[in-house]
Amino acid sequence: MKFAIITHVPHIIECNKYFAYAPYVSEMNVWAKYVEELILVAPIETSEITLVDKAYQHQNIQFIPIERFDVLSLKGVFSSVLKIPRISWKIFKAMKNADHIHLRCPGNIGLLGCFIQVLFPNTLKTAKYAGNWDPKSKQPWTYKLQKWILSNTFLTRNMQVLVYGHWKNSSTNIRSFFTATYQEIDKLAISKKEVKGRIDFVFVGALVKGKCPLYAIQLVEFIYKKGYDVRLSLYGEGIERTALEQYIIANQLEAVIELEGNQSKDTVQKAYQNSHFVVLPSDSEGWPKAIAEGMFWGCVPLATPVSCVPFMLDQGKRGVLLAMDLEKDVRKTETLLNNQTDFNTKSENASNWSRNYTLDVFEREIMGLLKPDSERIK
Numbered sequence: 001m002k003f004a005i006i007t008h009v010p011h012i013i014e015c016n017k018y019f020a021y022a023p024y025v026s027e028m029n030v031w032a033k034y035v036e037e038l039i040l041v042a043p044i045e046t047s048e049i050t051l052v053d054k055a056y057q058h059q060n061i062q063f064i065p066i067e068r069f070d071v072l073s074l075k076g077v078f079s080s081v082l083k084i085p086r087i088s089w090k091i092f093k094a095m096k097n098a099d100h101i102h103l104r105c106p107g108n109i110g111l112l113g114c115f116i117q118v119l120f121p122n123t124l125k126t127a128k129y130a131g132n133w134d135p136k137s138k139q140p141w142t143y144k145l146q147k148w149i150l151s152n153t154f155l156t157r158n159m160q161v162l163v164y165g166h167w168k169n170s171s172t173n174i175r176s177f178f179t180a181t182y183q184e185i186d187k188l189a190i191s192k193k194e195v196k197g198r199i200d201f202v203f204v205g206a207l208v209k210g211k212c213p214l215y216a217i218q219l220v221e222f223i224y225k226k227g228y229d230v231r232l233s234l235y236g237e238g239i240e241r242t243a244l245e246q247y248i249i250a251n252q253l254e255a256v257i258e259l260e261g262n263q264s265k266d267t268v269q270k271a272y273q274n275s276h277f278v279v280l281p282s283d284s285e286g287w288p289k290a291i292a293e294g295m296f297w298g299c300v301p302l303a304t305p306v307s308c309v310p311f312m313l314d315q316g317k318r319g320v321l322l323a324m325d326l327e328k329d330v331r332k333t334e335t336l337l338n339n340q341t342d343f344n345t346k347s348e349n350a351s352n353w354s355r356n357y358t359l360d361v362f363e364r365e366i367m368g369l370l371k372p373d374s375e376r377i378k
Contacts, residue, residue, distance in 0.1 A: 001370070003035035004098035006091055008107035010045035010068070012053060018063060022054035022265070023289060024104075027179065030363050031102070032058040034370050041094045041109075043068045051262045064090050069108055084112065091116050095123065100370065103127040105150070106143040114149040117156065125159035126369055128177075130286040132307040133163040137284070150174075160369060164287040165308030179287045180362040182296055187355055190298040193276050195336065195343050198229045202275040202299065204268055204290035205282070207238030207259075212281040212304075214244060215324065217257055219279065219302070222330045224256050228337060232279070235260045235268050272297040276343075277333070281322050285309060295319070295354035298347045302333065318349040 005028065012019040018040065019025070032038055038056065041064045066087045069080040091112055095101050101123055103113040110127075117125060127150055131143060150161045151171040162177035163170075201220050205211045213234055220232040234244075234257070241259065248257045260271075272278065278294025279302045291301045291312060301319035303309050313319040320332050336343045 001035045001099045002037045002039060002097060003031065003100045003102060003370075004039040004041065004094045005102050005104065006094065006109060006113040007040075007042045007104035008068070008109040009104065010043045011040070011063070012045050012047065012049055013063070014049060017055040018061060019049050019053045019055050022052050023179075023181075025054040025056055026181075027362075029057045030359070030366050031370070032056065033363075034367060035100070036060060037062065039094050039098055040064065041066060041091055043109075051264050064094055066090055066109065088112055088116060092119070095120050098123065101125040105129045106131045106139075106146050108142070111142055111146050114146050114156075117159070118149075121157040123158065124370075125156075127159060127161045129161060129163045132284050132286060133165060133167055133174075134307055135167065137306070139284075162369075165311050177365070178357045178362070179289055179292070180357050180359045181289060181293050182355075183359045186296075186358075190273075190347075190351055193298060193343075193347060195276060195338075195340055198231060199277070199337065200275040201230065201232040201277045201279050201302075202271045202294065203232065203234040203236075203279045204271075204293070205236050205280060207234065207236050207240040207244060209240060210283045211236075211238075212283060212324075213238075213240060214247065215281040215326075216279045217244065217247065217253070218326060219281070219329055219333070220256065221251065221253055222326055223333060223337075224253075226330070226334065228334075231256060231258070233258045233260050233271055233275075235263050235271065237262050268293075269297070272299055275299050277302055280304070281324060282306060288312075291319075292354050292357065295350035298351045300336065300343060300346045300350060302329070312353070314349070314353070317346070318353055319346055 009020050009024050037060045038058050039062045044065045067083045069083045095116060101117055101120065103110050105127055106129065150156055151174060153171050153173055159173055161174050163174055166176050203213055203216045207213050217232060220230050224230050244259060248254060272294050278291060278299040280288050280290050281304050285307045287308060291303050295301055301313060302322055303319065304324060305321045310321060313321060322329050
């Protein structure tokens with residue numbers, strides 16, 4: 001099978017290997033196990049490989065480089081007018097040669113893919129919508145357009161669209177899905193986490209405004225000022241790092257807040273294992289892996305009720321849904337700090353739920369998606 005991936009994720013080429021953002025590549029490597037050839041249509045990046053990059057594990061990769069574009073500025077619009085025809089032609093050729101078309105959405109490249117896939121109604125297709133599928137959420141018009149095309153079963157045929165969460169009135173090709181990090185063999189025993197003495201919080205994600213790392217810092221800061229022995233470790237990099245460093249220094253929080261930067265999967269896993277809470281006060285999410293990963297190791301999640309997060313937290317039975325009001329959210333967290341039984345219940349519920357979504361289950365689901373409808377019915 002020739003499997004064509006149309007994605008906006010930037011790739012780095014080094015020593016004839018193709019590297020990209022590790023969580024994305026880990027997922028695609030599962031798909032790649034069951035195909036003979038990968039056709040990658042993606043932008044190239046010239047930066048250095050970092051700890052958050054990973055290589056594809058496949059011996060037969062045809063890489064088709066494309067340019068990135070945006071329509072956020074007048075200059076970007078004019079530049080896109082020149083780029084889009086070339087990019088579209090490359091996507092078209094890749095789709096024509098493929099036995100299975102796989103779109104990664106939302107994104108500008110995914111949007112072009114949504115239009116072009118209409119020309120291949122008989123080709124088996126999947127689309128991974130990694131953003132927020134909630135129809136009531138505020139999103140860019142380009143995202144809404146992609147969702148409309150993907151949901152339109154007249155324009156989009158022979159495709160299963162993988163989304164996070166369960167949404168009412170979805171079209172027949174929309175399928176609730178998930179993302180996994182750990183295997184069944186990773187289900188090690190979780191040591192009991194006492195909410196006395198030092199309490200550890202962990203934030204894992206890009207240091208950008210949309211992830212609201214400053215709110216995570218302020219949440220722990222307020223709890224600290226109430227007399228609790230707390231620590232927050234933030235794993236990730238981003239343009240907000242300097243501003244966060246300045247805030248930490250200005251408020252004398254060096255002993256409480258630590259910016260750890262990008263770290264390996266093993267290092268982050270140890271942080272989850274040693275932490276009581278995982279915090280993600282994000283503006284928007286698809287399937288927040290940091291929350292699912294933290295829950296796997298018994299961390300009680302503190303997260304905003306966006307996308308499928310209320311489902312993940314069972315409306316608060318498996319964690320705390322943040323109101324993005326510091327006084328309210330501190331009070332909710334403080335309640336858990338003063339109630340070991342409630343904390344234990346949420347921690348156990350969180351772990352039990354997350355451990356249903358392993359890579360082993362994920363791989364079985366992928367195998368089913370790669371089969372034609374006639375075989376899936378059997």
